[in-house]
Amino acid sequence: MFFMQQWQPQIHALFRVVLGFLFACHGAQKLLGLPHPGPGGTVPLISFMGLAGFLELVGGLMILFGLFTRLTAFILSGQMAVAYFMVHQPQGALPITNKGEPAVLYCFAFFFLSAAGAGLYSLDDWLERRRLRAGTSAVASPLRKAS
Numbered sequence: 001m002f003f004m005q006q007w008q009p010q011i012h013a014l015f016r017v018v019l020g021f022l023f024a025c026h027g028a029q030k031l032l033g034l035p036h037p038g039p040g041g042t043v044p045l046i047s048f049m050g051l052a053g054f055l056e057l058v059g060g061l062m063i064l065f066g067l068f069t070r071l072t073a074f075i076l077s078g079q080m081a082v083a084y085f086m087v088h089q090p091q092g093a094l095p096i097t098n099k100g101e102p103a104v105l106y107c108f109a110f111f112f113l114s115a116a117g118a119g120l121y122s123l124d125d126w127l128e129r130r131r132l133r134a135g136t137s138a139v140a141s142p143l144r145k146a147s
Contacts, residue, residue, distance in 0.1 A: 066122020
């Protein structure tokens, strides 16, 4: 066994927290000018870039805290795919030449979280444990029996 395998759940949680924080920073920069405005300044909320900033800020915070992680990550993965094909791909065929590597990495990191879930230290985990203690399951019983 590789020595890091024992830490997989904690590293999964750390990955989610760092990913969410970094992504939320993109949204904060677009919408709020924090920690400093981007090259074009802030963007209006009611605009295409404003929608992107909103998804980045709110979605990034939801990922950071692990709230509705699978759905949020799936939406953010799609957002990054759209960003890549609308902004970066027209500038060249390869991510290394069109400066689209961050968009591709975010896309697949969020795609991974949409499949893997939030993991430890998340609100999703806390809510699931609370449901189980109350005697209800997150998955309907007919679906659970089918699997």
